[in-house]
Amino acid sequence: MVLWTILRRETFQLLRSVHGLAPLFLALAGAGALFVLFLYRSEGTAETLPALWGLATAFGLPFLAAVAASRGFTQDREVGMLRLMFATPVRARWWVLGKVLAAWVLCLVYVGGMGLSCWALVHWLLPADAQVPGSWVGYALAVTALAAQALLWCGVGTLASLFLRSSAATFLVSLLVCLLAPPLFCLLFSAAFSTPLTQWPWFPLQTAVYDCAGGLVDVRALVGCLTGAAVLIYAAGMAFDALRLCATER
Amino acid sequence: MLTLNDVTFQYAEGRGIRGASLRVAPGEVVGVVGPNGAGKSTLLGLAAAALLPQQGMVALAMADLSGRTRKYRSDAGVGYRRHVGYLTELAPAYGEMRVEAYLRFRAKLRGERFLRIRRRVLEAMERCGLLGQRRAVIGRLSLGLRRRVALAEALLTLPSVLVLDDPFAGIDAGMRAEFAAMIKDVAARAHVLISGHDPQLLTACCNRFALVERGRLTADRLDAATALARLLPPAEGGGKEA
Numbered sequence: 356m357v358l359w360t361i362l363r364r365e366t367f368q369l370l371r372s373v374h375g376l377a378p379l380f381l382a383l384a385g386a387g388a389l390f391v392l393f394l395y396r397s398e399g400t401a402e403t404l405p406a407l408w409g410l411a412t413a414f415g416l417p418f419l420a421a422v423a424a425s426r427g428f429t430q431d432r433e434v435g436m437l438r439l440m441f442a443t444p445v446r447a448r449w450w451v452l453g454k455v456l457a458a459w460v461l462c463l464v465y466v467g468g469m470g471l472s473c474w475a476l477v478h479w480l481l482p483a484d485a486q487v488p489g490s491w492v493g494y495a496l497a498v499t500a501l502a503a504q505a506l507l508w509c510g511v512g513t514l515a516s517l518f519l520r521s522s523a524a525t526f527l528v529s530l531l532v533c534l535l536a537p538p539l540f541c542l543l544f545s546a547a548f549s550t551p552l553t554q555w556p557w558f559p560l561q562t563a564v565y566d567c568a569g570g571l572v573d574v575r576a577l578v579g580c581l582t583g584a585a586v587l588i589y590a591a592g593m594a595f596d597a598l599r600l601c602a603t604e605r
Numbered sequence: 606m607l608t609l610n611d612v613t614f615q616y617a618e619g620r621g622i623r624g625a626s627l628r629v630a631p632g633e634v635v636g637v638v639g640p641n642g643a644g645k646s647t648l649l650g651l652a653a654a655a656l657l658p659q660q661g662m663v664a665l666a667m668a669d670l671s672g673r674t675r676k677y678r679s680d681a682g683v684g685y686r687r688h689v690g691y692l693t694e695l696a697p698a699y700g701e702m703r704v705e706a707y708l709r710f711r712a713k714l715r716g717e718r719f720l721r722i723r724r725r726v727l728e729a730m731e732r733c734g735l736l737g738q739r740r741a742v743i744g745r746l747s748l749g750l751r752r753r754v755a756l757a758e759a760l761l762t763l764p765s766v767l768v769l770d771d772p773f774a775g776i777d778a779g780m781r782a783e784f785a786a787m788i789k790d791v792a793a794r795a796h797v798l799i800s801g802h803d804p805q806l807l808t809a810c811c812n813r814f815a816l817v818e819r820g821r822l823t824a825d826r827l828d829a830a831t832a833l834a835r836l837l838p839p840a841e842g843g844g845k846e847a
Contacts, residue, residue: 435695
């Protein structure tokens with residue numbers, strides 16, 4: 356009940372604050388459609404469409420997650436709401452989960468929107484005999500992989516928003532972490548176990564692209580994302596409680 | 606009985622409150638006065654359980670807020686905060702929400718029973734003169750009206766601990782008298798702590814005054830005249846009389 360109350364408010368607030376970006380998204384989708392159409396006419400095949408979709412979605416996701424999650428607690432701190440949240444009989448985990456899931460819902464709307472634009476491209480722009488690789492299961496798995504990544508990025512942004520005082524700084528820090536942490540982690544992992552993990556250093560982008568192409572899901576990446584998100588959400592709950600002891604909201 | 610026993614809370618830069626002890630009985634309204642930066646808001650934050658004491662104890666009835674483990678503090682804190690109404694000095698509210706929707710949202714978070722929410726919200730809006738503004742967007746209200754919304758939020762669940770940080774700031778003289786009467790009405794069954802800079806403004810609703818100076822609670826049973834005399838700088842010639 357409490358989680359639903361927080362999630363609903365945060366989601367509506369986030370959607371309201373980014374609804375101005377809808378025309379931009381539509382314009383980009385239109386430009387993408389033209390690009391695909393010209394590509395099909397020049398090459399005579401739609402083989403690259405799923406890979407392009409995966410790449411575009413996966414590239415946009417860390418940015419959107421950082422934007423959405425950076426508003427989290429930073430905005431509450433800016434308007435003085437954090438002190439009131441501390442005095443509310445709601446456990447830290449519900450505040451954190453509400454913020455993370457609201458940002459995640461926005462990311463899912465983006466992934467869904469990209470999927471819809473891809474579907475519209477295939478059905479309306481390309482000829483009926485155009486062969487598009489990959490199956491629906493592959494797309495569903497790709498969306499799952501992207502959703503798991505988005506949850507991780509939203510956790511990063513929300514945790515950062517607990518400590519930083521401006522939305523811009525939170526956005527920058529969470530974006531850098533989202534972009535740099537996976538390759539660094541994989542390089543360290545590869546160095547420690549002397550196993551070259553060629554796919555991992557780029558997993559935020561590659562899983563999506565590979566998934567789209569053939570329904571291939573890297574289970575390690577999925578598990579890593581979900582475990583990382585759980586750890587981050589737990590850590591953010593601890594940090595929220597700890598802030599009551601040092602009151603950095605002032 | 607609301608008890609703050611030897612509580613200490615210091616910020617990184619050294620300000621805050623040290624070794625403060627205060628007891629507030631049910632039905633009592635205590636005005637916490639002092640100069641800017643003396644530690645009044647910190648003391649009130651501790652009483653509202655928005656802050657946890659780094660040392661000392663905060664307790665309502667026999668329930669102590671400060672415990673050794675995080676889980677204990679979390680559980681005790683949730684139980685304690687159910688009884689607290691808190692108006693912070695910035696009187697924050699979500700600017701994009703409408704008054705009634707915001708109060709309903711806060712009532713749900715404060716654990717009010719589902720069937721009582723509508724009644725509580727209407728009562729709080731009526732008390733604070735907000736019935737005519739129930740559909741207004743909070744961000745478009747004047748500062749005074751926004752403070753009324755924040756006060757209505759503090760009074761929502763008929764709290765047994767009411768903590769009001771500078772409630773009369775930005776409120777016109779007519780509304781101030783209404784606020785004072787409302788606080789006295791609520792105080793009949795609550796422990797009330799109110800902060801401010803001028804004891805004369807608080808006399809209409811306070812039974813006694815506590816004085817905070819440079820992070821210390823130096824007195825807690827003053828009348829308005831004595832508190833004012835202690836707050837004013839000594840007259841030329843070294844006298845302390847106001």
